[in-house]
Amino acid sequence: MKQKLFNDTTLFLTFAAAILLMPIWLAPLGASYPDLLQKFAIYGIFAIGYNILFGLTGYLSFGHAAFLGVGSYAAVWSFKLFTMNAIPAVLFGVFFAGVLALIIGYLSLRRSGIYFSILTLAFAQMSYNLAYSVLTPITNGETGLQLTLQDPRMIDAMFIEVGEGLPITNLFGIKMSGYSGFYFCAVLLIICFYISLRIFRSPFGLMLRGIKSNQNRMNYTGLNTRPYMLAAFVISGMFAGLAGSLLAVTDPLAGAERMQWTASGEVVLMTILGGVGTLIGPILGAGLIKYFENIFSSFNNNILHDFFSFLPDTLENIVVQVTGLFVGGGWHLTLGLLFVIVVVYLPGGIVEGFQRLARLLSRKKQPDKTSSSLKNQSAE
Amino acid sequence: MENLVLHLDNIQKNFAGLRALADVNLHIEKGKTHAIIGPNGAGKSTLLNVCVGRLAPDSGKVIFDGDELTGLKPHEITQKGVARVFQTPEIFQELTLLENTMLPALSKRDGAFSFNPFRTMRSQTDINDEAQDILEDVGLAEQMKQIAGSLSRGDKRRLELAMCLILRPRLLLLDEPTAGMSRHDTNQTIELLNKIKKGGMTKIIIEHDMHVVFSLADKVSVLARGKIIASGLPEDVRGDPVVKEAYLGGAQE
Numbered sequence: 001m002k003q004k005l006f007n008d009t010t011l012f013l014t015f016a017a018a019i020l021l022m023p024i025w026l027a028p029l030g031a032s033y034p035d036l037l038q039k040f041a042i043y044g045i046f047a048i049g050y051n052i053l054f055g056l057t058g059y060l061s062f063g064h065a066a067f068l069g070v071g072s073y074a075a076v077w078s079f080k081l082f083t084m085n086a087i088p089a090v091l092f093g094v095f096f097a098g099v100l101a102l103i104i105g106y107l108s109l110r111r112s113g114i115y116f117s118i119l120t121l122a123f124a125q126m127s128y129n130l131a132y133s134v135l136t137p138i139t140n141g142e143t144g145l146q147l148t149l150q151d152p153r154m155i156d157a158m159f160i161e162v163g164e165g166l167p168i169t170n171l172f173g174i175k176m177s178g179y180s181g182f183y184f185c186a187v188l189l190i191i192c193f194y195i196s197l198r199i200f201r202s203p204f205g206l207m208l209r210g211i212k213s214n215q216n217r218m219n220y221t222g223l224n225t226r227p228y229m230l231a232a233f234v235i236s237g238m239f240a241g242l243a244g245s246l247l248a249v250t251d252p253l254a255g256a257e258r259m260q261w262t263a264s265g266e267v268v269l270m271t272i273l274g275g276v277g278t279l280i281g282p283i284l285g286a287g288l289i290k291y292f293e294n295i296f297s298s299f300n301n302n303i304l305h306d307f308f309s310f311l312p313d314t315l316e317n318i319v320v321q322v323t324g325l326f327v328g329g330g331w332h333l334t335l336g337l338l339f340v341i342v343v344v345y346l347p348g349g350i351v352e353g354f355q356r357l358a359r360l361l362s363r364k365k366q367p368d369k370t371s372s373s374l375k376n377q378s379a380e
Numbered sequence: 381m382e383n384l385v386l387h388l389d390n391i392q393k394n395f396a397g398l399r400a401l402a403d404v405n406l407h408i409e410k411g412k413t414h415a416i417i418g419p420n421g422a423g424k425s426t427l428l429n430v431c432v433g434r435l436a437p438d439s440g441k442v443i444f445d446g447d448e449l450t451g452l453k454p455h456e457i458t459q460k461g462v463a464r465v466f467q468t469p470e471i472f473q474e475l476t477l478l479e480n481t482m483l484p485a486l487s488k489r490d491g492a493f494s495f496n497p498f499r500t501m502r503s504q505t506d507i508n509d510e511a512q513d514i515l516e517d518v519g520l521a522e523q524m525k526q527i528a529g530s531l532s533r534g535d536k537r538r539l540e541l542a543m544c545l546i547l548r549p550r551l552l553l554l555d556e557p558t559a560g561m562s563r564h565d566t567n568q569t570i571e572l573l574n575k576i577k578k579g580g581m582t583k584i585i586i587e588h589d590m591h592v593v594f595s596l597a598d599k600v601s602v603l604a605r606g607k608i609i610a611s612g613l614p615e616d617v618r619g620d621p622v623v624k625e626a627y628l629g630g631a632q633e
Contacts, residue, residue, distance in 0.1 A: 195497075203486050203504065204497040206475075210483050213472040220432065220470065221484045222458035222547065224492040231495055 012197060015280070016190045023179065031291055034178045035250075039290045041185035042246045045192045047270045047282035049239020052199060053232050054268070055277035058212035060117045062264050063104065063124030067097040067237040069131060069259030071244025073138070076145045076254045079169065083155040086171045086184060086249045090242060097241020098234055100127075105233035109226060112215075124264055131256040144255030169249050181250045188246065189283075192239060197279060199235070208232055240267075269335075273342055275349030284350050292335050299327035385410040385582050386431075386551060391440035393426055393606075400426045401437070402606035408551075413573075413583045415597035415614075417590075419627060422603045424586045425467070428553050431584075432464050433457045444551065455492050463549035467556050469536040471543065473529035477520055480528050480539055481511035484546045510546060518542045518572060534565035538572065545576060554585045558592050570595050594618075602626065 018025075022040065026032045031040075050064055071093035078089040108119040131139040139145055147166050156167070169176040171184055199205045207228050210218050218225050248254055257263075270289050275281025304320045304327065311319060326334045346352045386408040393401040400423045408414050416424050429435040431442055433454045442449040449457050458464075472480050485507045490496075501508075515521045518538045523531070528539060537557065544552060557573070558566040566589065573583070573596055587593050593600060594614050601611040604626040610617050617623055 198500070199497045201500045201502070202497045203490070203499060203501060203507075204495060206479060206483060206486070206501060209475060209479075210472055213474045214470060217470040217472060217543075219454040220458055220464050220466075221543065222455050222487045222492055223483075224453075224455045227493045227495075235497075 008197060008201065011279070012194060015193055019186050019190055020183075022186070023182070029291070029295070031295055034182045036290065036294050037179075037182040038185050038246075038250045039294070040287045041182065041189040042243050042250070043267075043270065043286040043290055044189050044283040045185075045246070046240055046243035046267055047274070047286040048189075048192050048196045049236040049243070050267045051236075051271050051277065051282040052196060052208075052239070053236035054271055055282070056200070056205060056208035056212060057229060057232050059109075059112070059229065059233075060268070061108075061120040061233070061236075062117045062261065062268070063108075063120030063122075063127075064236070064240050064267055065259045065261065065263035066104065066124040066127040067101055067240035068244040068247070068263060069127065069254070069256070070100050071097045071241035071246075072248045072254035072258055073131070073145055073244075074241070075245035075248035076147070076252055077138075079147055079153070079248070079252050080145075080151040081154060083153060084167045084169050085155075086169055086176050088155075089169070089249055090188075090245045093241045093245025093248070094238045095241075097244065098238040101234045101237025101241075102230070105230050105237070109229045109233060121261060121264070124259060125261060128256055128259040128261075131259055139254070139256060141256070144253050146253045169252055176249050185246050185250070188242065192242070193279070193283070200279060204228070204231070269339060273339060273349055275351030278349070278351040281349050281351040288350070289335065292331050296327055296331040296334060297329065301328075303327075383410045384408065385445055386584075387441070387443040388427070388431070389441045389443065391427070391430055391437045391442070393423075393430060393435065393437050399606050401430070404440070404603070404606070404608055406601060406608060406611075408582060408584060409599065410582055411580045412598040413577060413585060413596050415585045415587055415593045415600045416603055417587060417593055417600060418603035423606045424603055425555060427603065428464070428555055428584070428586060431457075431553060432462060458487075458547070458549075459492055461548075461550035462553065463544035463547045463551070464553040465537070465540050465544055465555060465557055467559055469533070469540040471528050471536055471540050473527070475528060476525055477515060477528055477531075477539060478508075478511055478524040481514055481542055481546055482507050484543045485510045488547050514542045514546045517545070517575075534561055534568070537561070537569070541569075541572065550582060552581055552583045554583060554587075556586055556588060558587070558589055566592065 019041070022037055023032045023034075026037070031037075046064070046068060050061070054060055074092040074096040075089035078092045082088055104120065104123045108116055108123065111119060131141075133141060149166065153167070171180075174180050176184060207218075207223065210221075210223070211225050211228060215225055244258065247258070266289065270285035271282045272285070273288060274283065274285025301320055301324050304323055305316065308316045308319050308323075324330070326337075342349060346356075348355070384407045386406075388404055388406040391401050391404040404423075404427060416427065418424055426435065430437050431449070433449065433452050433456070437450060440450070444460060444462060447460060449460070449462070452460075472483065475483075482501070482504070486504070489507065512521060512524065515524050518541060520535060520539060520542065523535075528536065531539060541557070554573075558569050561569065570592060577583075585593070585596060597614050599612065600614050600617045602609050602617060602620075602623050609626055610620045610623050612620075
């Protein structure tokens with residue numbers, strides 16, 4: 001039986017505090033600059049949403065990047081046509097991703113298991129190709145969708161004087177880059193976490209876990225599994241759309257590569273690495289992968305030489321040569337190894353690792369008591 | 381005719397040319413326990429599958445309390461008040477016993493689909509109480525926080541029975557409810573089934589174990605080669621030479 005270490009309120013408050021204080025506690029790790037923090041928050045949202053589908057129902061979608069991409073395109077169009085304000089952009093992103101998820105989900109959910117995965121993959125690749133070539137008038141194809149000086153920006157035009165150069169994204173005047181951009185994403189991440197927490201604890205969440213466990217029994221319990229699945233699929237698609245639109249809010253351009261299958265695969269990795277079906281896991285996974293991608297990849301041999309300078313020269317050179325393979329451009333190698341280790345030894349991901357650690361520590365404390373009481377008994 | 385709850389009219393079912401059910405007619409009385417027995421391969425499981433919508437019959441009709449069930453999906457049939465216990469227990473292995481029983485309670489209250497992601501399970505006190513009561517009834521209340529997958533086979537079956545009972549079905553179908561059980565577990569199950577008999581629920585039992593059949597059934601029908609060859613009170617059927625022929629003749633080969 002699982003021990004309940006936290007109740008939900010403390011869990012949520014701890015989470016919110018940890019996210020909002022990220023600029024402080026991530027500073028020693030060299031990860032406290034706003035661009036990276038924004039990525040942590042955005043991909044955290046992506047992974048939370050993905051986990052609602054994959055973690056609760058067990059349906060492995062390989063096409064969630066399509067929703068991420070649609071969210072970005074919708075947001076950039078909102079900047080181009082209406083206003084540089086982030087709120088409409090986010091709403092458009094979520095809405096269009098939801099619509100696309102409804103269509104793809106409706107068709108893909110006719111199958112389960114590997115066939116479902118392949119269908120979602122096929123739809124995502126179709127979306128990618130549409131964005132890349134066929135729909136060039138909407139997506140600007142290879143170049144990607146960007147802001148231009150000629151954009152109408154109808155709402156902004158009514159209220160704000162057109163300045164020199166390209167306008168920047170804002171939230172009622174607060175610019176959406178740097179730390180203010182991070183805090184906008186962070187607040188949305190916290191809201192998303194709250195929604196996910198509520199879903200996990202709701203009767204709806206229990207139904208989704210029932211689907212993962214035994215669909216046959218669900219049917220013979222009088223439950224129609226299809227609309228439950230579709231609801232989970234659309235919700236997770238909307239989370240992905242939100243993440244996509246936030247990518248555009250922090251950097252207003254959208255390209256087709258955001259829809260590629262590697263991006264779909266990345267969110268699967270994040271979720272599994274962190275812990276499938278756990279509340280916190282996917283966010284940890286997202287953070288870890290983005291940390292590796294941005295920090296580990298920038299390590300070079302000079303940094304390694306500094307790090308291992310306490311070793312004798314010859315040994316230092318050898319160690320740097322070997323470890324050098326795993327950093328810089330080789331960060332994928334480290335990530336791959338980490339992934340293999342996690343899947344083989346910790347199927348529950350990082351979260352399971354923490355749980356085992358906690359259990360180990362509490363067990364270490366308890367034997368002290370029992371052994372001392374044993375001693376007392378034997379002394380008598 | 382008024383006290384008949386389930387009618388199977390001229391049910392036929394073929395599997396790739398093999399005749400599984402040839403013109404089955406069966407009428408089940410309300411509130412009674414009706415056992416269907418017969419040698420292996422007689423079509424007993426096929427008959428149950430037709431009743432719950434898992435298989436569509438090639439021809440014929442299933443009528444339950446005035447509603448035609450043929451062509452409906454399993455969840456629709458279940459919502460109409462037909463529950464089924466499987467030969468190997470179909471439970472939610474990864475969920476706790478309490479969750480296993482709360483889930484059907486929710487289905488009974490909210491129907492085939494309800495979207496309520498912002499209510500918490502903890503606030504569903506009525507569902508929680510109901511689930512605990514039913515676990516109490518089947519003697520599993522102490523293990524309610526356990527994961528269902530960790531139960532013994534006999535306990536899994538009792539859990540599955542609890543999950544069906546909480547749906548308060550008007551018709552309960554049991555597919556060999558004591559298969560693979562020890563004598564002790566079998567007797568416990570018989571006791572449990574006899575206990576719920578008072579509720580006025582109609583039951584159809586498929587069973588190999590004659591001990592179980594004669595301790596539970598009000599009426600027995602014998603299915604052989606896809607046909608009902610005899611139907612009546614247990615004592616009458618036991619003495620029927622046609623039945624002996626079909627049963628023992630098959631068994632001695």
